[in-house]
Amino acid sequence: MTLILSNEDVSKLLTMRDVIDVLEEAYEELAEGRGVNRTRSDTLTPTSYPEATYGLKSMDGVVPKLGVGAVRINSDIVTWPKRGNNVRREKVPAAPNNRWVGLVLLFSTHNGEPLAIFPDGVMQRTRVGATNGLGAKYMSRPDSKTVGILGSGWQAGTQLRAVCAVRDIKTIRCFSPSKDNREKFAREMSDDLGITVTPVEQPEDAIRGADIAMCASNSIDSIFFAQWVEPGMHLSEIKRPEIEFAALEKADRIAIHTKDPHPLHFTTKDLAMPDKIKGKGWAEAKATLDIATLPTLPELIVGRAKGRDNPEQVTAFLNNMGMGFQFAAAGSVLYRKAKEAGAGHDLPTDWFTEDVHP
Amino acid sequence: MTLILSNEDVSKLLTMRDVIDVLEEAYEELAEGRGVNRTRSDTLTPTSYPEATYGLKSMDGVVPKLGVGAVRINSDIVTWPKRGNNVRREKVPAAPNNRWVGLVLLFSTHNGEPLAIFPDGVMQRTRVGATNGLGAKYMSRPDSKTVGILGSGWQAGTQLRAVCAVRDIKTIRCFSPSKDNREKFAREMSDDLGITVTPVEQPEDAIRGADIAMCASNSIDSIFFAQWVEPGMHLSEIKRPEIEFAALEKADRIAIHTKDPHPLHFTTKDLAMPDKIKGKGWAEAKATLDIATLPTLPELIVGRAKGRDNPEQVTAFLNNMGMGFQFAAAGSVLYRKAKEAGAGHDLPTDWFTEDVHP
Numbered sequence: 001m002t003l004i005l006s007n008e009d010v011s012k013l014l015t016m017r018d019v020i021d022v023l024e025e026a027y028e029e030l031a032e033g034r035g036v037n038r039t040r041s042d043t044l045t046p047t048s049y050p051e052a053t054y055g056l057k058s059m060d061g062v063v064p065k066l067g068v069g070a071v072r073i074n075s076d077i078v079t080w081p082k083r084g085n086n087v088r089r090e091k092v093p094a095a096p097n098n099r100w101v102g103l104v105l106l107f108s109t110h111n112g113e114p115l116a117i118f119p120d121g122v123m124q125r126t127r128v129g130a131t132n133g134l135g136a137k138y139m140s141r142p143d144s145k146t147v148g149i150l151g152s153g154w155q156a157g158t159q160l161r162a163v164c165a166v167r168d169i170k171t172i173r174c175f176s177p178s179k180d181n182r183e184k185f186a187r188e189m190s191d192d193l194g195i196t197v198t199p200v201e202q203p204e205d206a207i208r209g210a211d212i213a214m215c216a217s218n219s220i221d222s223i224f225f226a227q228w229v230e231p232g233m234h235l236s237e238i239k240r241p242e243i244e245f246a247a248l249e250k251a252d253r254i255a256i257h258t259k260d261p262h263p264l265h266f267t268t269k270d271l272a273m274p275d276k277i278k279g280k281g282w283a284e285a286k287a288t289l290d291i292a293t294l295p296t297l298p299e300l301i302v303g304r305a306k307g308r309d310n311p312e313q314v315t316a317f318l319n320n321m322g323m324g325f326q327f328a329a330a331g332s333v334l335y336r337k338a339k340e341a342g343a344g345h346d347l348p349t350d351w352f353t354e355d356v357h358p
Numbered sequence: 359m360t361l362i363l364s365n366e367d368v369s370k371l372l373t374m375r376d377v378i379d380v381l382e383e384a385y386e387e388l389a390e391g392r393g394v395n396r397t398r399s400d401t402l403t404p405t406s407y408p409e410a411t412y413g414l415k416s417m418d419g420v421v422p423k424l425g426v427g428a429v430r431i432n433s434d435i436v437t438w439p440k441r442g443n444n445v446r447r448e449k450v451p452a453a454p455n456n457r458w459v460g461l462v463l464l465f466s467t468h469n470g471e472p473l474a475i476f477p478d479g480v481m482q483r484t485r486v487g488a489t490n491g492l493g494a495k496y497m498s499r500p501d502s503k504t505v506g507i508l509g510s511g512w513q514a515g516t517q518l519r520a521v522c523a524v525r526d527i528k529t530i531r532c533f534s535p536s537k538d539n540r541e542k543f544a545r546e547m548s549d550d551l552g553i554t555v556t557p558v559e560q561p562e563d564a565i566r567g568a569d570i571a572m573c574a575s576n577s578i579d580s581i582f583f584a585q586w587v588e589p590g591m592h593l594s595e596i597k598r599p600e601i602e603f604a605a606l607e608k609a610d611r612i613a614i615h616t617k618d619p620h621p622l623h624f625t626t627k628d629l630a631m632p633d634k635i636k637g638k639g640w641a642e643a644k645a646t647l648d649i650a651t652l653p654t655l656p657e658l659i660v661g662r663a664k665g666r667d668n669p670e671q672v673t674a675f676l677n678n679m680g681m682g683f684q685f686a687a688a689g690s691v692l693y694r695k696a697k698e699a700g701a702g703h704d705l706p707t708d709w710f711t712e713d714v715h716p
Contacts, residue, residue, distance in 0.1 A: 007714050033626030038401045038416070043394050043427065045420045047467050054467040056427040058396070058418050062403045064625070069401065069414040071431050074716055075465035075472065095471040095711045102716030103463070103472070107433035109405045109412040113453040114433065114461070121714030154715050267422070268391030351703070353453045356365050356479030357512050358432055358460030 001346035003335065005118035009344055013337040014123065016161045019130040019330050020137075024301055026063050026329035027134075031298035037061040037325035039260035046270045049077045049094055053273045061325025063332065067109050070328035072120050075101040080274050084177060086219040087274065106331040114352040116335050116344070120327070123334070125158045127326045131257055131297070132214065132236045133162025135317030138300040139255060139307035140212050140234035145170045148210030150203050150223050152176035152185035155238055156216040157192065163212055164193055172197040175206040176217075204228060215242035226250055235316040243316065245288065252313035255295045255305070257320050359704035361693065363476035367702055371695040372481065374519045377488040377688050378495075382659055384421050384687035385492075389656035395419040395683035397618035404628045407435045407452055411631045419683025421690065425467050428686035430478050433459040438632050442535060444577040445632070464689040472710040474693050474702070478685070481692070483516045485684045489615055489655070490572065490594045491520025493675030496658040497613060497665035498570050498592035503528045506568030508561050508581050510534035510543035513596055514574040515550065521570055522551055530555040533564040534575075562586060573600035584608055593674040601674065603646065610671035613653045613663070615678050 029035035038060040047054035055076040062069035077094040080087050093100045102120035107113065136144070144167045149156055152174055163169060172189070174197055176182040182199040189197040200206050207213050207228045215224050215237040222244035224235065229250045237243045248254060266273070295305030297317075308315050338344055387393035396418040405412035413434040420427035435452040438445055451458045460478035465471065494502070502525045507514055510532055521527060530547070532555055534540040540557040547555040558564050565571050565586045573582050573595040580602035582593065587608045595601045606612060624631070653663030655675075666673050696702055 004709055006709075007712050034404075034628070036401050036403055036623045036625050038399045038414075038621070038623050041396045041418065043396045043418050043420050045394055045422045045427075045467060046392075047422070048425075049468060054420065054422070054427065054470070056396075056418050056420050056429070056465065058416055058429055060399065060401050060414050060416050062401050062412065062414050064403045064405070064412070067406075069403075069412065069433060071414065071416055071429070073429050073463060075427060075470040076716075077470050091715060093713070093715075094469040096469075096707050097711070097713075099708065099711035099713055100716050101465065101470040101472060101711050103710055105431060105461070107414065107459065109403060110407060111452040111454075112412070112433040112435050112459040114459060117710070119710070119712035119714070119716070121712045121716045124716050125714075263396070265394045265396050267394050270392070345709070349454050350457065351362055351364075352461055352475070352477070353455070353457035353459050354365050354477035354479045355451070355455075355457055356477070356483075357449060357451075358434075358458050358477070358479045358482050 002114045002349045002352050003116040003338055004345040004347055005116055005338055005343060007119050007122045009338060010118060010122040010334060013341060013343060014126060014330065014334050016126060016129060016165050018333045019126045020133050020162065020165055022329045022333050023130050023134060023326060026325065027298040027301045029063055029065050030325060031302040034065065035063045035325060037260060037323045039262060040322055041263045041265065044264065044266040044271060044273060046267060047077060049092065051272055052077045052079045052092060053271060059322055059324035061323055061328045062109060063325065063328045064109050066329060066332040068328045068332045069107045069109055070104055070324055070331050072104045072324055072327045086221040088218050089220050104327045104331060106335055113349055123327060123330055125155055127330055128155055128238060128320055129158030129162035131320050132159055132317060133166050134297060135236055135255065136163050136212055136234055137166035139315040139317055140167060141232055141311050144211035146210045147172045147212045147214060148206035149174050149214045149216055150206060151216035152182045153218065156185060157189055159214050159216045160189055160193060163214065164195065169195060173200050173206040175200050175203045217242060229314055231312045231314065233314050237318060238320050248316055250314055251316040253308055254316045254318060255297060255300055255307065256318045257297050258323060259291060259296060262321060360472045360707045360710050361474040361696055362703040362705055363474055363696055363701060365477050365480045367696060368476060368480040368692060371699060371701060372484060372688065372692050374484060374487060374523050376691045377484045378491050378520065378523055380687045380691050381488050381492060381684060384683060385656040385659045387421055387423050388683060389660040392423065393421045393683060395618060395681045397620060398680055399621045399623065402622065402624040402629060402631060404625060404630065405435060407450065409630055410435045410437045410450060411629060417680055417682035419681055419686045420467060421683065421686045422467050424687060424690040426686045426690045427465045427467055428462055428682055428689050430462045430682055430685045444579040446576050447578050462685045462689060464693055471707055481685060481688055483513055485688055486513055486596060486678055487516030487520035489678050490517055490675060491524050492655055493594055494521050494570055494592055495524035497673040497675055498525060499590055499669050502569035504568045505530045505570045505572060506564035507532050507572045507574055508564060509574035510540045511576060514543060515547055517572050517574045518547055518551060521572065522553065527553060531558050531564040533558050533561045575600060587672055589670045589672065591672050595676060596678050606674055608672055609674040611666055612674045612676060613655060613658055613665065614676045615655050616681060617649060617654060620679060
């Protein structure tokens with residue numbers, strides 16, 4: 001049977017600890033050439049949806065040690081509204097019942113069969129958190145106790161869960177532009193983590209004195225600035241260019257999640273996407289940073305590179321780009337736990353296989 | 359509702375004429391920069407299946423004019439057995455009930471929703487046929503009457519259907535190494551096409567005097583040789599290097615399906631794939647042909663290039679590589695006809711969408 005799981009199933013079954021542990025194991029496979037990732041691609045075209053762009057995104061990865069491969073697909077209606085000073089990237093829940101469209105398909109490397117199909121949302125935020133959690137594990141000071149986070153949205157909670165899973169965090173301060181949002185977030189995360197999360201009125205108040213500074217917004221403009229960098233601090237972001245480039249220049253050591261390219265494919269006609277988005281991403285960083293010399297997360301994990309040499313160094317972890325490989329690794333744990341728990345809808349595997357040579 | 363369709367549904371609903379017509383329309387979109395393809399990628403790793411390689415293949419494409427995007431996925435157990443003098447690429451039906459695994463997911467560009475999920479096999483052979491059919495339409499002599507085909511397997515039938523859809527074919531001769539196979543194929547295709555298909559004992563007997571020579575094997579060695587080329591002949595193949603390179607050198611005009619690259623991603627350890635496969639494909643052709651100067655099928659269709667200048671020229675159409683774009687285009691027709699016919703299983707769209715921002 002092919003298992004159809006929901007986000008509720010994923011929430012219930014898959015813990016942050018599960019994902020951090022299985023990613024650590026899987027990255028070792030990647031570093032040693034025994035696992036493979038096919039980098040994310042974005043295919044962007046016009047849509048009839050007003051002032052939006054249609055995006056079909058996919059990424060694949062295979063972890064033979066775990067017996068699985070995965071393809072993650074997003075079918076997005078994307079807009080770029082301006083909020084305050086910042087342009088944000090927002091996906092519109094335009095599918096029936098006001099829903100978003102993201103799917104993971106999990107396959108067996110033993111016989112090719114489709115094991116499971118499930119929405120990507122909960123796993124996505126967990127893997128984003130776990131990735132920055134692993135960045136913090138290998139780069140931040142081992143005695144880090146204080147976290148400052150910028151953002152209180154759908155990604156911020158898993159960022160905190162992840163950093164608390166790898167460091168003995170005692171103090172968390174959170175800034176986001178909306179008072180209501182940051183206060184609600186602080187209440188909820190204090191309960192969730194058993195650690196007091198304090199909402200603050202200015203971003204500087206969150207960052208000042210933090211051992212670990214995390215950006216967790218959906219801004220495509222910078223929100224973390226060079227004058228906030230302190231000795232010994234570890235910086236992380238969810239996407240370029242949340243940490244402004246001048247702040248990165250103050251880092252003694254920078255590691256990146258992956259050096260895989262990120263191909264954009266788009267129509268040459270009628271695209272609503274702002275020009276500055278096209279090919280933006282890493283352009284600035286590539287122009288100045290010597291990317292080739294930066295260690296990747298898998299290299300940190302297998303000890304081929306060191307995250308920091310001393311407690312005074314400033315470290316930064318960049319490029320938390322989704323990898324199909326991560327969805328395969330996390331999917332293997334989810335599938336095992338779902339089978340044990342009898343979760344999900346079983347559909348006939350024959351619906352997703354064929355007696356015709358493809 | 360999201361529609362789950364079977365290969366039987368696709369067979370019943372989607373005609374060769376449908377696919378040729380919709381591809382012709384879609385290629386115009388591609389040529390004009392109004393449609394986008396994300397080229398096929400293959401991710402190859404070890405598998406526990408004996409003497410095989412696991413392959414996770416994906417390709418995406420979006421045709422805004424038709425309101426759809428598609429991702430095609432194959433999860434294959436691949437072997438390279440030697441049959442006679444030739445090495446063949448064979449996928450093992452290793453999934454439960456001895457089945458193969460190939461899926462197409464069709465999405466709406468209007469609101470992102472998953473419209474349909476169906477196996478790829480029948481559409482795959484139809485699109486392979488239709489692509490070479492379009493190649494023949496734009497390159498072969500308009501008065502072509504005779505076809506010689508090498509191969510009698512799962513791809514050969516749709517090659518014939520396609521060429522008969524674009525030219526007024528009167529005579530077809532077929533060679534394949536197994537007498538039983540070619541005779542059975544000839545009987546079946548004679549019935550199917552209403553044109554006598556004659557099985558012959560040597561490949562030369564099929565090709566001699568043919569206006570259109572088609573290779574439709576699963577050999578990864580050459581099966582069509584330079585000494586068989588005759589003035590005015592149009593040559594096609596399903597994959598490199600069925601037509602030997604010396605035969606291509608005799609062609610006055612060569613067009614290729616697409617110039618998109620075809621990235622291979624593979625583990626550096628323990629791969630059962632023969633060394634000569636890795637990166638083979640176009641290596642030889644690229645070393646000699648000036649690929650950049652060759653017209654593509656979309657360019658032929660919009661008239662930016664000419665298939666032939668006179669009846670004496672030898673023409674060749676190459677690189678029938680699958681494109682997600684083709685599955686989107688053909689999928690749009692299939693989906694419309696399936697809705698009209700009430701075909702398939704309806705599943706709740708909510709199973710494949712989410713209320714969580716991905």
